Amino acid sequence: MPDREDKLVGEFPFVPKQERAQQKRNALIESGYALFNSKGYEQTTAKEIAAHAGVATGTFYRYFSDKRQLLMSLLEDKLEKFLPPEPSWAASDPESVMAALFESHYERLNEVGLRRVLPELLSKDSELAEVLGAARRKIHARIHDGLVQASEKGLTWRDLDLEMVSWAIMVLVENGQEKESQSGKKADYLEMSKVICRMVFPPDVLAEFRNSEKNKMGES
Structure with a gap:
């Protein structure tokens, strides 16, 4: 950008x-x-x-x-840090991998600060809104492409609207800290990851991921 x-x-x-x-x-x-x-x-x-x-x-x-x-x-050079990260659907333990990804994302947000300023400014600054909107669409497209690849491998629910799921993931991650500020409780990144994984993967697929991870740990 x-x-x-x-x-x-x-x-x-x-x-x-x-x-x-x-x-x-x-x-x-x-x-x-x-x-x-x-x-x-x-x-x-x-x-x-x-x-x-x-x-x-x-x-x-x-x-x-x-x-x-x-x-x-x-x-400048920090706008992308405000955007949700792209999950990895190929990991053998997607719940833990995603939780670590979200934790790093929120740590970066806290380092940058200015979170209360952006929403205030976006409604009045069309140029900034356009830049962030374009960046969000790119992130959405990458998340969607990853879900399509996972679906082609038979990993996702068959009846999912993957485009809608992509937006739902972005909304959940973007508002994670809002939930923390309203409840007064620290965000549980693993629970957030579990919600997303249950939204994307059927139970038998999640069980396969867990068994695969256990086997890897046993081999090591």
Whole structure:
């Protein structure tokens, strides 16, 4: 998505080369990150970002055209981290493999932060919505292709609408942390994985996966 991201970020008013100026710009970025996370996008102003960074408001506009550009510079190269991972249907133990995949995904989300900002911005920023929408469609297509391959091997329920299942998997994974915040309980990635595997695989196929895994462990 680099070409689209360049368009989202736009051309900066000024890109500093001297170390002192770079430090001011970095301080503004760190300030924006902290305030966007704590207050949200709409409730944060350029003036507040500058004050939090210990610089004048005019300094903010020396480096960024507006607060959106600062946010986009924070999101640059990170947008795909907000998207659900592609499950592996070929693993001998899909439940455990998927659980580990989801855990890594949510750890990356926590590292990036800004989760409360994206939903707030998407309804008002058509360009960002278009970029994320295109990326989600690619992820959906890859999940769907994987399910088709598994179906061709006779691994899935025969009457499944694989396209619908692909979207259901994405919705479940994308909202995993929302469930955690509402219930107050830490997300159980293995349980999430089990739900998906039961949605995709008949009981006899899951039993075969487990037996295969047990045999591998016995051989080792």
